[in-house]
Amino acid sequence: MEIKTIGVVGAGQMGSGIAQVAAMNGFEVIMNDIKDAFVDRGFSAIEKSLVRMVKKEIISEARKGEVLGAIEGSTSVEDMTKADFVVEAATENEALKLQIFTALDQACREGVILSSNTSSISITRIAGATRRPELVVGMHFMNPVPMMKLVEIIKGLATSDATFETTRALALDMGKTPVPANDFPGFISNRILMPMINEAVYALFEGVGTPEDIDQVMKLGMNHPMGPLALADLIGLDTCLSIMQVLQNGFGESKYRPCPLLKKYVDAGWLGRKSGKGFYTY
Numbered sequence: 001m002e003i004k005t006i007g008v009v010g011a012g013q014m015g016s017g018i019a020q021v022a023a024m025n026g027f028e029v030i031m032n033d034i035k036d037a038f039v040d041r042g043f044s045a046i047e048k049s050l051v052r053m054v055k056k057e058i059i060s061e062a063r064k065g066e067v068l069g070a071i072e073g074s075t076s077v078e079d080m081t082k083a084d085f086v087v088e089a090a091t092e093n094e095a096l097k098l099q100i101f102t103a104l105d106q107a108c109r110e111g112v113i114l115s116s117n118t119s120s121i122s123i124t125r126i127a128g129a130t131r132r133p134e135l136v137v138g139m140h141f142m143n144p145v146p147m148m149k150l151v152e153i154i155k156g157l158a159t160s161d162a163t164f165e166t167t168r169a170l171a172l173d174m175g176k177t178p179v180p181a182n183d184f185p186g187f188i189s190n191r192i193l194m195p196m197i198n199e200a201v202y203a204l205f206e207g208v209g210t211p212e213d214i215d216q217v218m219k220l221g222m223n224h225p226m227g228p229l230a231l232a233d234l235i236g237l238d239t240c241l242s243i244m245q246v247l248q249n250g251f252g253e254s255k256y257r258p259c260p261l262l263k264k265y266v267d268a269g270w271l272g273r274k275s276g277k278g279f280y281t282y
């Protein structure tokens with residue numbers, strides 16, 4: 001099936017970024033969220049990013065209009081009947097994703113691939129919520145999507161080779177570099193990244209250093225472009241906590257225990273950049 005229209009479920013930081021990159025690479029996009037206000041917030045984020053690109057003379061004003069014009073907003077999963085390929089990028093919560101995939105399976109045409117941008121949840125289990133497990137795959141973009149080249153492509157137990165290949169080719173058509181990973185908690189990226197971020201939160205919790213000092217050590221000492229606490233704020237502390245819980249449940253090892261301070265911040269609604277406060281204030 002030729003892919004012309006991409007459905008994106010979830011218009012948060014990742015969903016809006018995926019919609020933007022798809023539209024910039026010639027696809028029609030349907031961007032879905034549960035409320036108009038969330039769809040509008042997604043459009044504002046895209047517009048902001050495009051305005052920055054116009055200012056830097058990466059794209060013209062006319063191109064900005066074309067990209068925005070290629071994206072249609074939606075608050076009904078039924079609209080996904082128009083999609084030739086779906087990327088789900090809703091909140092990192094297993095029960096929610098299973099529910100969304102069951103609904104997508106019913107709404108989407110036969111043969112349409114349903115991918116998830118999940119950071120850690122089992123693709124095999126998500127596929128089990130549908131009647132088309134061979135057409136379910138992980139398509140894990142990095143944040144911020146317009147800037148980051150990597151897309152991990154995750155093969156669930158039942159994912160067919162054709163589904164994997166189509167998804168890999170789509171990532172290339174979206175200007176990204178696909179890397180394959182097998183279906184284990186956190187895949188490759190978050191299995192390595194998230195325990196490091198969690199350890200940085202422990203270092204803060206135990207008073208080893210201030211957020212600034214912890215981040216400075218990792219930037220200057222390890223040549224990381226961003227410190228782990230600033231990166232956690234960018235990712236979203238709710239997402240970080242959820243990924244640690246998937247690692248802890250999936251591997252059953254105490255080394256994946258989420259730091260109590262991370263839990264506390266999430267309880268307080270301090271989710272990082274998206275809520276204006278995390279380890280830093282925005």
Ligand SMILES: NC(=O)c1ccc[n+]([C@@H]2O[C@H](COP(=O)([O-])OP(=O)(O)OC[C@H]3O[C@@H](n4cnc5c(N)ncnc54)[C@H](O)[C@@H]3O)[C@@H](O)[C@H]2O)c1
Pocket residue numbers: 009010011012013014015032033034038089090091092093096100117118119120140141142143234235236239274
């Ligand atoms: N933040 C990151 O750095 C990052 C990186 C890679 C992957 N991811 C993954 O991407 C996904 C989204 O993360 P995010 O950072 O964009 O989160 P976010 O909180 O910014 O956005 C999530 C969006 O999903 C929407 N949503 C919730 N239930 C929905 C439903 N039933 N239908 C449609 N939309 C629904 C919410 O309203 C919200 O707008 C998660 O699975 C996350 O693990 C995040």
